[in-house]
Amino acid sequence: MQAELLIHAQWVLPVDPLDRQLTDHAVAVADGRILAVLTSEEARRSVEAQRVIELPGHLLMPGLVNAHTHAAMVLMRGLADDLPLMTWLHEHIWPAEQRWVDPAFVADGTRLAVLEMLRGGITCYNDMYFHPEVTAQVTAEAGMRAVIGMIVVDFPTGYAASADEYIAKGLALHEHYRNHPLIRVAFAPHSPYAVSDAPLQRVRALADELEVPIHIHLHETRDEVLQSLRDHGERPISRLNRLGLVGPGLVCVHMTQLEEDEIALLADSGAHVVHCPESNLKLASGFCPVAKLLDAGINVAIGTDGAASNNDLNMLGEMRTAALLGKGVAGSASALPAATALRMATINGARALGLEDEIGSLEPGKSADLVALDLRDSHTQPLYHPVSQLVYAASQQQVRQVWVRGRHLLRDGLPTGLDNGRIIAAARTWGERLGR
Missing domain, CATH: 2.30.40.10 (Urease, subunit C, domain 1)
Structure with missing residues (x-):
């Protein structure tokens, strides 16, 4: 041979x-x-x-598969700690994004995130953030693998003015990377509370047409569920199901607020769940019932979330926390054993992203990640x-x-194609700006 x-x-x-x-x-x-x-x-x-x-x-x-990130937000690491989710978002993160997030921010943030992830054994990540075309370019240049989210929200930002413009830019991204060996795309409507019915229905139709996943924050907090009941008369997952989004292409992130019939819906539909244990703990968002989901036959992957709410991109640490938290929530020391946590961080993540035939396990024919x-x-x-x-x-x-893909990106603990000093210097410069 x-x-x-x-x-x-x-x-x-x-x-x-x-x-x-x-x-x-x-x-x-x-x-x-x-x-x-x-x-x-x-x-x-x-x-x-x-x-x-x-x-x-x-x-x-x-290689580890980080199934949910906001890579460029690594530049907001430690910016607004020890706050509940909605206070954190509305009073700190979203105002900072409106002021600072542009292509240069995303490029420098993504380089820092890619460096951190590669040094932690992550070879593929699933991202949701503004200026995704910049994230894709930086990641491809580094030789890393990623699924890049075609972000959609209702409100205007420095990236787009309307849901239609977000979707149009996403479709251009998809067209550019449709045959790329390392970059795939997914629709990434931020959350049910940030996207109205009409854009969600359009996302569903386009995702079916293009055969790409839909990556969304869902049932992250109790307040999110209460808001949906108040504004729509139904829980978020019921709304998504009514709009036709709940199916094998749906990647549901967080899922800390679940009832038994919702677990059954996820199992019957073939939807995937991404568990972000450390972010959920830090924001006191709740506990994902991982053991129940796995017992129901639902594919559960692991993500770090963004470093602004974690505060790192450490999948080894996330595996450990997922295993320990899973035992505590289930009330059983045998729940979520180490081998299951490893699968969640590798092949389950690949499956959630539609990449299980390419990555996630060491089998002949698969990519050498x-x-x-x-x-x-x-x-x-x-x-x-x-x-x-x-x-x-x-x-x-x-x-x-x-x-x-067989390319040596970290050799003896050192990156082979990234300028460590330059990346950290850029991060420090951004820190000085945002910290004023």
Whole structure:
């Protein structure tokens, strides 16, 4: 077998249907795709590789999928902490966005976010923010994978003046990236309270026509539900269902306020849920009933949310919090085990984004989006169970290697194609402006 790259690792986690934990295995890569996952002994006999990388003491796994972000908002990290969601949005974040968010802000913020995510083992993210064409360009230039949201709200911003203009700009974005190897798009109506019925119905029709997902904040807080009951006479998910949006292409973010019939609706429709545990905790938004959703057969992924409400883009930390919080909410120590949290952060995220045939697991034919962590660190010793150590003990600093489509984007903990000093200097400049 001819390969361009052969990576040997002490442990390989394919995140396949059997949840195997492989010891002393290798992954062979050619043309940016996985050729084979095989024992190191067999690989040394049967694979001729142009480059061989030996990773003793390392765990090799699929790249993490951050299923909900507002990447450029990393420049608002710490700007308005310790506030409830609506106060945070109306009195701090939205005014700051009206004043400062422009293409330069989004470009610098996205570069910082991409740098942080790659260093934390994230190879794909799902974004919702203004100037998505800038987010897409910066991400593609960095060699990272993303699903970029075609943002829609009713109110005017510096990006667009009306829902029709948001949608028109989104359609242009879709056309530009329709055949791109790294960038996909999704419709991203912000939330039921920020988008009226007519634009939501148009989004539904266009999403069906273009076969793209719909990414939306939903049932994030109790106040959101009460507002919907007051203004529309029904709960938000019922309204979306009436408008035809609830289906296998719907990606519902947060979902902290759910009743049993709503869980049944999600299960029957094939809709996906993205759990953002740390953002929900920080904003006191509520608790997503993850164990109930999983038991009902609903696909649940994990997202960090934006760094303005988290305050990081750390999917390793998010996995740990999701696992621990899931146990507490369910009242069972066996709820949401480590292997389930890992699936939520990899293949479940890929499935929610319609990318499960491309990423999310290490299987022949899939893209070589790979991450290696050094588990020889004191944080993860002694090591009895690799998946448990990964979820409950590993840190971002242990991420040493990252590949996307076989391209080495993080080598020995250092980015290969991003100017770390320049990116941080730009972030500091924005901090000085916003902090005045």
